Amino acid sequence: xxxxxxxxxxxxxxxxxxxxxxxxxxxxxxxxxxxxxxxxxxxxxxxxxxxxxxxxxxxxxxxxxxxxxxxxxxxxxxxxxxxxxxxxxxxxxxxxxxxxxxx
Amino acid sequence: xxxxxxxxxxxxxxxxxxxxxxxxxxxxxxxxxxxxxxxxxxxxxxxxxxxxxxxxxxxxxxxxxxxxxxxxxxxxxxxxxxxxxxxxxxxxxxxxxxxxxxxxxxxxxxxxxxxxxxxxxxxxxxxxxxxxxxxxxxxxxxxxxxxxxxxxxxxxxxxxxxxxxxxxxxxxxxxxxxxxxxxxxxxxxxxxxxxxxxxxxxxxxxxxxxxxxxxxxxxxxxxxxxxxxxxxxxxxxxxxxxxxxxxxxxxxxxxxxxxxxxxxxxxxxxxxxxxxxxxxxxxxxxxxxxxxxxxxxxxxxxxxxxxxxxxxxxxxxxxxxxxxxxxxxxxxxxxxxxxxxxxxxxxxxxxxxxxxxxxxxxxxxxxxxxxxxxxxxxxxxxxxxxxxxxxxxxxxxxxxxxxxxxxxxxxxxxxxxxxxxxxxxxxxxxxxxxxxxxxxxxxxxxxxxxxxxxxxxxxxx
Numbered sequence: 001x002x003x004x005x006x007x008x009x010x011x012x013x014x015x016x017x018x019x020x021x022x023x024x025x026x027x028x029x030x031x032x033x034x035x036x037x038x039x040x041x042x043x044x045x046x047x048x049x050x051x052x053x054x055x056x057x058x059x060x061x062x063x064x065x066x067x068x069x070x071x072x073x074x075x076x077x078x079x080x081x082x083x084x085x086x087x088x089x090x091x092x093x094x095x096x097x098x099x100x101x102x103x
Numbered sequence: 104x105x106x107x108x109x110x111x112x113x114x115x116x117x118x119x120x121x122x123x124x125x126x127x128x129x130x131x132x133x134x135x136x137x138x139x140x141x142x143x144x145x146x147x148x149x150x151x152x153x154x155x156x157x158x159x160x161x162x163x164x165x166x167x168x169x170x171x172x173x174x175x176x177x178x179x180x181x182x183x184x185x186x187x188x189x190x191x192x193x194x195x196x197x198x199x200x201x202x203x204x205x206x207x208x209x210x211x212x213x214x215x216x217x218x219x220x221x222x223x224x225x226x227x228x229x230x231x232x233x234x235x236x237x238x239x240x241x242x243x244x245x246x247x248x249x250x251x252x253x254x255x256x257x258x259x260x261x262x263x264x265x266x267x268x269x270x271x272x273x274x275x276x277x278x279x280x281x282x283x284x285x286x287x288x289x290x291x292x293x294x295x296x297x298x299x300x301x302x303x304x305x306x307x308x309x310x311x312x313x314x315x316x317x318x319x320x321x322x323x324x325x326x327x328x329x330x331x332x333x334x335x336x337x338x339x340x341x342x343x344x345x346x347x348x349x350x351x352x353x354x355x356x357x358x359x360x361x362x363x364x365x366x367x368x369x370x371x372x373x374x375x376x377x378x379x380x381x382x383x384x385x386x387x388x389x390x391x392x393x394x395x396x397x398x399x400x401x402x403x404x405x406x407x408x409x410x411x412x413x414x415x416x417x418x419x420x421x422x423x424x425x426x427x428x429x430x431x432x433x434x435x436x437x438x439x440x441x442x443x444x445x446x447x448x449x450x451x452x453x454x455x456x457x458x459x460x461x462x463x464x465x466x467x468x469x470x471x472x473x474x475x476x477x478x479x480x481x482x483x484x485x486x487x488x489x490x491x492x493x494x495x496x497x498x499x500x501x502x503x504x505x506x507x508x509x510x511x512x513x514x515x516x517x518x519x520x521x522x523x524x525x526x527x528x529x530x531x532x533x534x535x536x537x538x539x540x541x542x543x544x545x546x547x548x549x550x551x552x553x554x555x556x557x558x559x560x561x562x563x564x
Contacts, residue, residue, distance in 0.1 A: 008330075011339055015339065019343060019345070019348040020350075022120060022127065023123060023351060025127065026126075026352070026355070027129065029455050030129060031450065032187070032191070032450040032453060034126050034132075035315065035319055035349070037123070037139060038323065038344070038348055038352070039191055039195045039345075040139065041345050042202075042323045042326045042341060043143065043198055045342075047150045047335060048205040049167075049201050049205055050154065052208040054154040054155065054164060056157060060211065062159050064204050064208045064211075065163050066163040066166060067167075067201075067204055068167075069164055069166075069171065071198070072171065072201035074171040074174045075175070077171060077176055077179070078175030078178050078179045078193075078197075079194045081180060089459045
């Protein structure tokens with residue numbers, strides 16, 4: 001196994017534990033926004049899509065690159081925007097909940 | 104330069120982790136989304152100096168980014184709050200599709216005999232990414248009601264899926280051991296797309312959130328695999344984080360529904376028949392219904408009313424009408440509470456968002472554990488467009504597909520008003536015993552119209 005691969009596997013294994021640890025106690029009402037938020041994060045595939053698109057020269061790689069960049073950008077942008085829209089609602093709700101608590 | 108780029112990726116990865124952490128607590132959730140988005144921007148900026156653009160390359164990136172941004176923003180902005188679950192499915196699917204395409208392009212680059220460390224993660228990404236893409240599209244179609252939400256089953260379904268999986272394994276071996284030629288990995292992609300469709304078809308619409316969460320984790324893993332192919336740490340960390348947290352989230356969601364993941368994914372086999380048989384046995388039984396005026400009087404002279412909102416309320420856009428009814432009742436001194444089942448709507452938290460949109464005060468929204476003991480003290484429970492979450496079969500009939508799901512104790516209230524469009528069974532496709540309960544009064548019609556009629560009736564009472 002090359003050194004680089006070894007490093008990558010190390011990072012991979014540690015990231016599994018971090019991923020599990022970080023969301024171990026999330027309330028039910030946040031399940032949907034959290035799913036949507038992680039959904040936006042895997043839009044990082046846009047980095048990969050840009051790599052293959054940048055060097056595209058044949059018609060096949062051009063087509064692949066174009067579609068990949070398009071899909072990945074939709075994932076990133078749509079993912080973050082839709083999550084924000086959901087969480088915006090939650091925030092409003094929490095503000096309204098503060099009013100009666102101070103009575 | 105290389106050190107700088109690696110450090111930038113490290114910062115991006117740290118921001119993703121921090122963002123996820125913030126996303127899992129209600130107070131910081133919105134900031135968490137921004138934190139993760141900032142990480143994304145840093146990762147993308149760090150990528151640019153590494154690129155060697157061809158003329159075509161820079162053009163297609165520009166076109167792709169513009170189209171993707173417009174589609175993503177417009178889709179996410181315009182989607183109705185009720186349709187958010189299917190939007191999430193769609194955005195997840197395109198991510199999986201992108202991962203598969205990137206892997207295809209990589210394999211093309213390396214010729215017929217790529218190193219195992221390139222070929223293995225690439226075929227993994229092609230298979231998992233394609234399953235996620237196709238599965239998400241079916242989930243979208245089911246939730247958008249472009250197709251039936253009930254499980255689609257056919258004879259020997261498991262055998263067909265097994266054969267598909269076996270064929271995929273065969274092509275994986277062919278690519279890895281014989282030759283990585285376009286025919287092999289394109290066949291692989293097509294088979295994986297078919298498997299994605301076949302995998303989601305037998306799963307009922309009510310279980311879609313769990314499926315989307317699982318496919319979300321799949322896409323994460325496909326992205327991580329692509330990271331191995333490209334030797335890119337940002338992809339490995341972000342993809343793995345989503346894969347791991349998504350898997351745990353999937354488990355938590357199925358726990359909240361009181362079901363095992365295996366039961367959700369493969370439970371449609373056989374159980375549908377049990378459900379159908381049970382429903383058939385109840386044919387010809389009568390239900391009680393009443394006029395809006397009668398119900399208005401009943402509601403107006405109650406002391407405590409509990410509203411059980413469900414997806415039907417969301418579909419009819421009746422969240423404002425239900426609040427109006429609550430307002431007129433409260434004016435008469437009736438206490439109104441809302442009982443929110445964990446999976447009310449179509450995703451956990453969905454109903455909270457919809458009612459918040461209609462300005463229903465937060466303190467009236469009660470979670471299941473909080474309110475389940477209160478039903479016996481309620482004069483009227485008003486079920487608006489909910490069905491499976493109040494179905495006593497979840498408690499009493501072990502053969503039912505929803506057996507074991509925690510439900511709201513609506514059956515303990517003194518009177519039950521069941522507002523429904525028709526006698527049609529709910530999303531899980533099973534009959535609801537509660538409709539035949541002697542305490543139950545059915546009130547048929549579109550939720551919004553019916554609620555408006557009730558508002559008039561209460562005012563007149």
